[in-house]
Amino acid sequence: MVPLLCGGCAASIPVDVLRDAQFTVESLESVYLLDGTGERPTLVRERRQTRDGPGLLDKLYDEYFAPSLSPDGSQIACLRFRNNSGGGNIDELMPLQSVEVLLVRIADRSEQVVTSIPATERGRVYRVLAPVWSPDGKRIFFAADRRVWVYALGAARPEPVADVPEGFRGGFKVREYLRPSPDGGRLFGLLSRYTRFASYDVIVSIDLASRKLTPLWTGKLSRGSVFEVDRPLSREIDDDVGQALFGSRERPVFAPLASRDGRFYFFDRHEMGLFGRKWIAGYDRVTRKEFEVRTMWRTLFWK
Numbered sequence: 312m313v314p315l316l317c318g319g320c321a322a323s324i325p326v327d328v329l330r331d332a333q334f335t336v337e338s339l340e341s342v343y344l345l346d347g348t349g350e351r352p353t354l355v356r357e358r359r360q361t362r363d364g365p366g367l368l369d370k371l372y373d374e375y376f377a378p379s380l381s382p383d384g385s386q387i388a389c390l391r392f393r394n395n396s397g398g399g400n401i402d403e404l405m406p407l408q409s410v411e412v413l414l415v416r417i418a419d420r421s422e423q424v425v426t427s428i429p430a431t432e433r434g435r436v437y438r439v440l441a442p443v444w445s446p447d448g449k450r451i452f453f454a455a456d457r458r459v460w461v462y463a464l465g466a467a468r469p470e471p472v473a474d475v476p477e478g479f480r481g482g483f484k485v486r487e488y489l490r491p492s493p494d495g496g497r498l499f500g501l502l503s504r505y506t507r508f509a510s511y512d513v514i515v516s517i518d519l520a521s522r523k524l525t526p527l528w529t530g531k532l533s534r535g536s537v538f539e540v541d542r543p544l545s546r547e548i549d550d551d552v553g554q555a556l557f558g559s560r561e562r563p564v565f566a567p568l569a570s571r572d573g574r575f576y577f578f579d580r581h582e583m584g585l586f587g588r589k590w591i592a593g594y595d596r597v598t599r600k601e602f603e604v605r606t607m608w609r610t611l612f613w614k
Contacts, residue, residue: 324595332570333380334577335387336591338607340374342389344417347575347593349605355387356415361394369396377441381448382571387415388442388451410439412453425462426469428455440488446495454489459498459517473517473524475502486512488566490555496520499555504529514552527552538581540564562594562601577604586611
C-alpha cells in the first residue's frame with residue numbers, strides 16, 4: 312500500500328492500482344513514461360544535441376515537451392523543438408528551426424511527424440498548443456498560430472477545426488492547453504488574452520460537430536503563483552469543464568494528466584528558491600487525497 316499525506320490525513324491506495332495508472336511527463340526536455348508509483352520511469356525520447364551553435368558555449372538541441380499518452384497506452388503525442396538553442400550568450404542564440412507535432416509508438420520507438428510548424432522570425436515564439444488525444448484514441452488535437460487542428464490516425468494530413476479570435480495568444484506553456492470533454496463531443500481550451508492594461512485567463516469550448524468556438528469564462532485563475540490554480544474553483548465554471556481542464560473542482564491544477572480509468576490525475580509541483588525541486592504529484596478522485604509520485608529533478612538554485 313502507498314501512503315497519501317494531505318492536510319494531516321492519511322489514506323492508502325493499492326500498489327497494483329497505481330501501477331495501472333500510466334501517464335507521460337516531460338523532464339529536462341525529455342519524455343518519460345511513468346505510473347502512479349513513480350518507480351522505474353521509462354525514457355521514451357531524450358533531449359539530443361544536434362550540433363554546436365555559433366557561440367563558444369552555445370549548442371543546438373532537439374527537445375521534447377508536453378507529452379500525452381494515448382488511451383490504449385500504445386503511443387505518445389508530443390512536441391519536438393528542432394535545433395533549439397541552449398546556453399551561451401543571449402545575443403548568439405540561433406533561431407529555432409521548427410516545432411513538430413510528433414507521434415511515438417512506445418513498443419518500437421518509431422515516430423511519425425504529424426506536422427511541422429516553422430519558427431517565427433524571432434525564433435523564440437512557439438505559438439503551439441500541445442497535442443492531446445480524443446477519448447477514443449483515434450484523433451489528436453493541437454493548435455498552431457491561433458488555429459485548432461485535428462489529426463485522425465492514418466490520415467494524410469491534419470484538418471482545421473476552428474480559428475481562435477484575434478486578441479488571444481497561443482503558445483507553449485503550462486497555462487495554455489486543450490482538453491477533450493469526457494464524451495468526446497467538445498474540445499475545451501484554456502487560453503490567455505492580453506490587453507494594453509491586463510491579461511486574463513479565458514476558457515473556450517469548441518463543438519466538434521458544428522466546429523463553433525464559444526468563450527465560456529474570463530477571469531483570473533491564479534492571483535499569486537504562476538503554477539497553482541486558486542481554490543476553490545469559480546462556481547461559474549461548469550463541472551465537466553472544470554474536470555477536463557483542471558482535474559477536479561476541489562483540487563484544480565494546470566494541465567492535469569488523467570489516468571485511463573479516470574480515477575487519478577497527475578500534475579507538476581514546484582518548490583522554488585534555494586534547493587528547489589520539481590516533482591510529479593497525483594490526486595485520487597475517490598479518496599480526495601493528493602500524493603507525491605516522484606521527484607524529477609533538484610537544483611541548488613531555482614532555474
